[in-house]
Amino acid sequence: MADTVPYRPKTGEIPTEPGVYRFRDPNRRVLYVGKAKNLRARLSNYFQPLHNLHERTRRMVTTAASVEWTVVSNEFEALQLEYTWIKEFNPPFNVQFRDDKTYPYLAVTLADEIPRAMVTRNRNIAGARYFGPYTKVWAIRETLDLMLKAFPMRSCSPGVYRRAELTGRPCLLGDIGKCVAPCVGRVTVDEHRQVADDFVSFMAGNDTRYVRALEQQMREAAEQQEYEAAARYRDSIQAMRAVMEKTAVVFSDDVDADVFGIADDELAAAVHQFIVRGGRIRGTRSWVVDKELDVEPGELIETVLENAYDGEFAPPREILVPVLPDDHVELERWLGERRAQAAETAKARGATPSKVRLHVAQRGEKAALAQTAETNAKNALMLYKTRRSADFVARSQALEDIRDALGMAEAPLRMECYDVSHLSGTNIVASMVVFEDGLPRKDQYRRFSIPASTDDTESIYQVLTRRLAYLRNDAAGETDGETAQVEASVDELGVSERPRKFSYPPQLLLVDGGQPQVAAARRALEESGVTGIQLAGIAKRLEELWLPDSDFPVIMPRNSDALFLVQRIRDEAHRFAITYQRAKRRRDISSVLADIPGLGPARVRELLKHFGSVARLRQAQPEAIAEVKGIGPTLADAVHSALHVEESPTPA
Structure with missing residues (x-):
């Protein structure tokens, strides 16, 4: 592999001013657009030795055939030019947005002579003022209906408005007081414009001002015995408050x-x-x-x-x-x-x-x-990842892609993934998660407790040795004392009568890690004598798969459903291991005491030596704990509180 790409420009050719650069492929297609405060410093990062680059950066640099740059006067112009070029060229290696949803908005067409309030998903209405986006259409229609009681502006379509002008009769909204009916001349164009402006101002955040103003007008009308006007003001206030109650108050009124x-x-x-x-x-x-x-x-x-x-x-x-x-x-x-x-x-x-x-x-x-x-x-x-992996067609394609990428004879309908978790070498645990047909089988998850281990590779070896013992003994038709001991130690879920699910062989066995973890897993697999299982490791940093005896990883397409499925099973194994490890830590009194500020290993040993057992330490009151050498009243209260925190059950 060459040290760098052949089109690398000479360092002295690259300016040190701010600017925007573009990588192009052999067909002159723009692959990536970026900006820099110092073009020479930024571009030098791309032309390092290829083995030093991140895998995705290396793929972009090697796909490109040339790089070009444009110098600008300052960083602000660089930001503007980068934004313009990204919109123009849509480079595949830049961040791509996948917002496939069209949100409903409440819009007011202020550019029209007679503005109209409407619910729309169109964000390109010239001169319109938008409010939202809302998550549900029914919610915005309900809001509009309430707003028209307080601000009765036009909300009808152009056809309905034109028909009312020709006939001289307003629509139903005009008759029930939800429109001031400019179509038939009940108000002037300027008066209707004022109603529309008040509508927009209220929705923009000036809601409390309008409520206070209407409350004052209602009181004045009542004092002057104009009760019908006071009732209209009251109804408008109620409508405004109903709209305000539908939105959560988080800050003061002047915060946008x-x-x-x-x-x-x-x-x-x-x-x-x-x-x-x-x-x-x-x-x-x-x-x-x-x-x-x-x-x-x-x-x-x-x-x-x-x-x-x-x-x-x-x-x-x-x-x-x-x-x-x-x-x-x-x-x-x-x-x-x-x-x-x-x-x-x-x-x-x-x-x-x-x-x-x-x-x-x-x-x-x-x-x-x-x-x-x-x-x-x-x-x-x-949710995005779950939906992608839950789709039947996508799952089927993902399994086929994994088969092709790993060179398997058949698609891996059953996959098992293992992860190790510990805290500074203590409370070492491991997890096993199972996916069948691309979906998790949580009833077949298992968790392992590892008494002692030198490192993660040794932990992987121990776990897989214990797990593969089921497959070896099941194939030989044996059930000896050793197998019973493995059965008791492997699964800590406390199930008395265990089904035979644990003896189902996977087509693909995954471990969280790179070449060292794969080597340890392969050693366990060879010693067990079990065959017909494909082994691979998932290196998290680059999202790549490592196979036994392979000097180069398997790189799956970045946006492929196969990679999403592999990611999901790896993340599920990690979550399950972390959950179990935390549960063990809560049960481990040494870990609990070590988490208390000011309580180091020496004081922990002194506490256990003084009380003689964990049970007596748990029963001790703060006054008795304070008598221990090096433990004061404040630290004694912290110890007592930590030992009596009610533990929540850990989900299996």
């Missing part, structure tokens, strides 16, 4: 912000966005991002924001993100320009759009909402 949560792995990322206007959550949005190259969190966030505010969706004054990008100052300036473009109508009326602030919430309500957004993103990522 978007809160982003991101969860990602090596191949994909999920984004969840809370849209807060007037201190209330007015909408949510979530989508999935495919990552061809490994990108830093700041770079990923930058790309997310560029796509989130592409088009008519204007940024608010404040944006909360998990991590600040390195060029957040330039990004804030770019977002401010997007906000100014979307607020041209407001500027024409004398309002000046405020700047956009990009920051990370550290504490308080904003940090709590940011954590909620991240939780939703994690759930969205898990």
Whole structure:
């Protein structure tokens, strides 16, 4: 393998100014677009020796046939040019968005002479003001129905409006008071425009101001004994409050912000966005991002924001993100320009759009909402992967692709994956998860307790030796004392009468790790004498599969269903092992005591020596614990509390 690619430019040829670069393939197709504060420093990272590059970066560099760059005057211009070229060329190695959902919005067509309120999924209506996105159409229709009671503006289609003009009779909404009926001249165009402006202002976050104003008008009408007018004001107030109750209050009334949560792995990322206007959550949005190259969190966030505010969706004054990008100052300036473009109508009326602030919430309500957004993103990522692997056609194709990639004779209808978990060499456990036909079989999961081990490879060897003993003895028709001992030690679930499921042989046996773990697993497999099982290891960093006696890994396509299935079984094995390891730690008094601040190994030994047994230490009161050498009253209270925390049951 060559040290680098043949088209590498000389170092002195690359400028040190800010700029944007493009990698092209032999057909001149743009593969990747990036920006840099220093082009020479950035591009030098791509032209390192190929074996030093990340696998995906190496694939992009070797696929390309040339690189070119454009120098700009500053980082802000680089950001703008990069955004423009990504939209123009859609490079396959840049972050790709997979938002296949069309969200419903509440739109007000302010550009029309007679503005109309409507529910739509079309984001390209010229001059329209959008509110949302909403997750359910019925929710936005319910909101619009309530809003028309307080702000009776036009909501009918052009055909209905034209028919009312010709006949001189309003539609049903005009008769029941949900429209001021400009079509028949009940109000002037300017009066209807004022109603529409109030509608937009209320939805934009000025809700409490309108409620207070109507309450004052209702009291004045009641004092003047104009009870019918007071009743209309009362009904409008009730409608406004009903709309306000449908949105969660998270901040004060003057807060307009978007809160982003991101969860990602090596191949994909999920984004969840809370849209807060007037201190209330007015909408949510979530989508999935495919990552061809490994990108830093700041770079990923930058790309997310560029796509989130592409088009008519204007940024608010404040944006909360998990991590600040390195060029957040330039990004804030770019977002401010997007906000100014979307607020041209407001500027024409004398309002000046405020700047956009990009920051990370550290504490308080904003940090709590940011954590909620991240939780939703994690759930969205898990759901995305689950749906991909749950589809029958996708599962079948994934199993066929795994068969072809590993050179197997048949598709692996049964796969077993093993993972080891420990804490600094203590409480060593392992997990076995089973997937059949691409779906998890949780009733066949097993967990292993390993008394002692030197490292992860030795743990893998022990676990597979114990597991393969079932297959060896089942094939020989034997059930001796050794097998019974293995049966007792392998499964810690406490099932008294065990079915024969544990003796089903897998077509594919996976271990979490690279070449060392695969070598240990192969040793166990050869010593057991069991044949007909394909062995592979999953190296997490590069998402690659290692086969026995192979100097190079098997690289599956990045967006393939096969790789998603392998990822899912590996993650499930890791989750199951971690769950069991934590449960053992809670039962291990030494681990519990070691987690108490100020209680080191010497004091733990002194406690156990003083009381003589764990049972007596658990029964001791704080006053008795404080009598131990080196243990004061405060530390004694902490020990007593830690030993009497009620343990929650661990799911099998």
